[in-house]
Amino acid sequence: MEIIMSILAGVLFTTGVYNLLQKQMLRIIIGTALISHGAHLFILTMGELKTGAPPILEDNIELYTDPLPQALILTSIVISFGVTSLLLVLAYRASKENGTDNMEKLRGNEND
Amino acid sequence: MISNLAALPIVIPLIVGVLAALFHKKLKLVRVYAQVLTLINTGVVAYILFYVHQNGSVVLESGDWMAPFGIVLVADMLSMTLVLTTNIVAIACIFYAPKSLSQKQEEFYFYTFYFLLISGVSGAFITGDLFNLFVFFEVLLMASYGLIVLGGEKVQLRESMKYVLINLFSSMLFVTTIAFLYSVVGTVNMAQIAERVGEVEQTGILTTIGILLFFVFGTKAALFPLYYWLPKPYIAPNPVISALFGALLTKVGIYSLLRVFSLIFVHERDVTHEFFIWIAALTLIFGSIGALSTNNIKLVVAYNIIPAVGFMLIGIGVYNSTGFSGTVYYLVHDMIIKAALFLLVGAVAYLAGTSDLRKIRGLIHHYPLLGWMFFISAFVLAGIPPFSGFVGKLVLLQGAMEADRIIIAIIGLGSSLLILLSVIRIFIRGFWGEKDESITPNRNAARGFIMPVAFLLFFSVLLGVGAEWFYPSIESIGDYLMNPENYIESILKE
């Protein structure tokens, strides 16, 4: 299953990167969201899957899944959320201000 | 008890920054508050550095969870030296800020972002935990996002998009790489990672993971071929913010490279460190070419960040004690001079009303002091004695040549000339020449700009002329980095 999950995460990265390489802001941001999903899936997979019960201690259970990756993912989810929100507002503002949501048109030149 | 010292440089600016948000509209108060507390924080940091210098590293196991299980904060000579330099830069910036920022920019949480940036940068220097490093990266990046969009100008918004996106991508790559590393060595504590990677001689996939980490940090540090995002976004915001970015952000990247590739991934040097030398050479060449390519004085300075990073990578690549010492010395030097230069060109652009060099001439007749400070900065930057750049460069080149890396040393020397040309032409064309009578000098503003820059240049001169007061400590950092077991033992003391 870990192999399949790795491939799935790889697919998420692939589609994310592909979207990132587009011109339109919305697509680019969708790309970043996909990449962060992929990253979280990788973290989870790296902690081995289904090796035991959820890491909530109960008597007479010996095996638990690895709690650390879960903690890391939680932190990362929250951070990604913050960044994505900012990015969304920024993209909105940037496109309004510059009158286009095409990143290829937002190149600028030397002196501005 | 004393180990809590390690957390202070992170916690003080955090609390101060949050409190600053409470009275963000009372500008007079918040300015004084920010200035005083920056000074106090610097004092605390200086004391900690002194303490560490006398008594050795201070390791804080947060929440009393013993290493490697909890997060450790490690105040060693390297991290504290850099934190102190950060704060010195911060002092100059905070006194420059009121003169340079608009009222709106100040009101919209500049001071909060500023303190949280300091907190994040200090945290990145101090933490001994790889995932926690990621978190501090995010803190400082998020603060930098807040700063870069401050004001909401068209250009700013445009460049911020690129800046945020590329950094976001590299952050995601960072967490993924941490996960890979965790899978192999089962820990995120840097000391333990180092120990474990050493035990298995960095076999198998580990080197590839190391290279991925190199790209993560290399993107932040603006190495070739990853620096495209840097020049334009750095000059989009206010000069104070450019100065903070130029002085601090890329340096966190190079610090992380220094830490990780002196501590953890040191067992396949024929692959990794050999590779760094090449990257360093290309960074030096393309960076100095970039600096020569433009007539925008702010952009010239922004491009000059790149070859400096190339220099520092040489020290990591040659992997000897001299090289490491050189990197650290150059790091301190570069933080200070980059801040000074950004503040200077910011002042020039403000006073001349443009940052296009073709439209500026004869400024020295109006602002002699500014001109001479720029002149000195040019030589500091190019590494001409007796200033700080010379000592750093000399030690780095010695390190390279000791390791028989002659070609990279010669490239380094050659790029020094290009760097000098790139900035001295600003002096020749912008400051020399006939007096521009169309300018009505604004001496009051100039005076406000000059003091913070003079403060920074004082350190540049001190680090050069008074190198003996600093170099022995830096040299010991070089030795310390060559012997990672010191670091490991100080944390995992079993």
Place this chain on the structure above:
Amino acid sequence: MLFAVFLPVLLAIFIPFFSKWKEKIHTGYFVLLAPLSVFIYFIPHVGNDFSPISQSYNWIPSLNIGLDFYLDGLSLLFVLLISGIGTLVTFYSIFYLHKSERLDQFYVYLLIFMTAMFGVVLSDNVFVLYSFWELTSISSFLLIGYWNYKEGSRYGALKSMLITVFGGLSMLGGFILLSIITETTSIQAMMEQADVILSSEYFGLILALVLLGAFTKSAQFPFHIWLPDAMEAPTPVSAYLHSATMVKAGIFLVARFTPIFSGSDWFFIFVSGIGILTLVWGSYMAVRQTDLKGILAFSTISQLGMIMSMLGFGTSVAIFAAVFHILNHATFKGSLFMIAGIVDHETGTRDIRRLGGLATLMPISATLAFFGTFSMAGVPLPFLNGFYSKEKFFEATLEIHESSIPFANILAQAIPYLAVFGSIFTFVYSMYLVFGTFTGEQKLDQLKKKPHEAPFGMLISPIILVLGVIIIGLFPNSVNSSFLAHTAEAIYGQPMEAKHIQFWHGWIPPLYMSLIVVGVGVVLAFTRKSWNSIYSFFPGKLSFNKVYDFLVDQSEKASAKITNMYMTGSLRLYMALILIAILVCSFSVLWITDGFAFDTSGLAEITVHEVLIALTMAVAAICTIFTRNKIAAILILGVVGYGLALLFVIYRAPDLALTQLVVETITVALFLLCFYHLPNLRERTEKTSQKWINIVISVAFGTLMTVVAISAHSTKLFDKISDYFLETSYKLGGGDNVVNVILVDMRGIDTLFEIVVLGIAAFAIYGLIKLRNKKEAE
């Protein structure tokens, strides 16, 4: 010596105060104090019983950099030259520079230069020497740019600095290598290890690097091009820096290292070869000039070449002649520069085509010029010092050692002929200079001012120098054993007999050579106009100035071209380049270190519903690429997010699942909110090639991640630290939910700062929205 070296800069600190009174008393009088007292301090060292003195002061001992001063014959000669000529030049400048000029700046630069120059010649530590060396370049830059409102000044200043700093940097490279090989930074200590240096594998490189430093500073071919442009500086500066002292720093450096390097034939080939070439080229080009200072500049270049070549010969005669000529050149060239300045000052022009017949109007200057130029030309008269050193030079060219390198022997054969050839031209331009200016027809109508003799004060310095020419000429042995012999010995590296200098040697080859020079020279000087046209086709268009201009110009243009090629501002290009770099390097490293691993043991079982979820997510992710409706795209993205939440449930991560659900919902809402007003997704209109590039990059990147992930998963080498968390969560952390305990306790800092990140994001978003509203309201 420390005080002597730094006296000028100390004085410089007070110059701004002195210059406040410049209307009453010329600032130059205060400045005189520095060189004069240094001269007086050092002059007692001249004597037969001289022995080297060294003094050390700490600077940066941990880098082996100390202010180690070493006074031997060589440095004594230079210190006396610098301070002596410095005194005369300062005195001269008092009359040359009007009080309305920015005297404070001029004298501060000049004093900085003096310190720098004393430092160069007295330092025994290579890095300190380098420091002072660069300081001379910087002060020279400032002095050339003194009248920086002139385009020519700025051009000349930059040119001189670029070329000399280039040399300085390469010299630094050589010094670092030397210090690593010999493990010392002291030149004297290096000399004791000359054999170690000569046998080092880096010797060739060291030699080249150090000589580059010397050649650029001493304006040797083809780096000589900066010197003529440096003539934009005020004349006292030209006389001082660009003739008598700074340009001799390169000579000094070669002399200093002669005991180490002279064991190598390459040293002879480079130093003598370049030197003699410079001599010929400089004197040839000097005849072409029309500016008095231009003639003198090329003349200086050529004379420096002559001294340089003698150092390369390495014989005792040659070294002695070189030392003797350093002294002589300073006297006659210094006086000639000052005369050129006087002519400029009194007539308003330095263009020799507009001058002529000034001897009657300026008799004293003319007389002085006659002595100077005849001495420079090497006219055999017993009261001209230039003749003696010129003849010693001829003598030296005939006694070059045999070498094992064939080319060196060919060069040695050619040198006497080249020497004579160069000297003929030296003769020609000397005559051209003096006769063109002071005799012939007067063209007063072409002058800005009516010329008359200079004020007496201005003449004092050149008179003293010309007296030096004559006295040394009449009593050539007066400075011999007490002074020059020590200098020569310091360069030669071993005791040598004092060379007796006399006017009449008998009919020997050097005399024939001198006579040929005078004979042919007279003929050429008289017929100059008829052969002057050779200059129009040789050197013609290809000059090294053009090369320099091209390089500097291109350094900006080509840089701009290269940089603009990839710094296009296109995010997509940047991302693509970054990704390609990551891909190429990571796959290579994976290949080189054989990092791939694949191990299926201990994997979780594959269940149908998991596979189905995975498939759905994958399909949804791919659909984001193809959909053209923005709302659909956002919702499909939501599918991926909710799918991830489901996976979290299946993989025993209830907290994660909850968080993911909440976050995903808010994110989708935000997406919808922000992009409601924006245009819909468009058909992608890119070229097929661009599309394929994107596909290849993204697939490759996904593959890289998957491959590394599988390999990492298959190489689990250690126990995880998590076991400790499970054990201690309740005992020490007081909580059953281990993930929660980790978050709030064990890794509490992460969580704290994660909240900080959110907080900053909130402030930033608030600012983004708020600042806009205000602007739009306006």
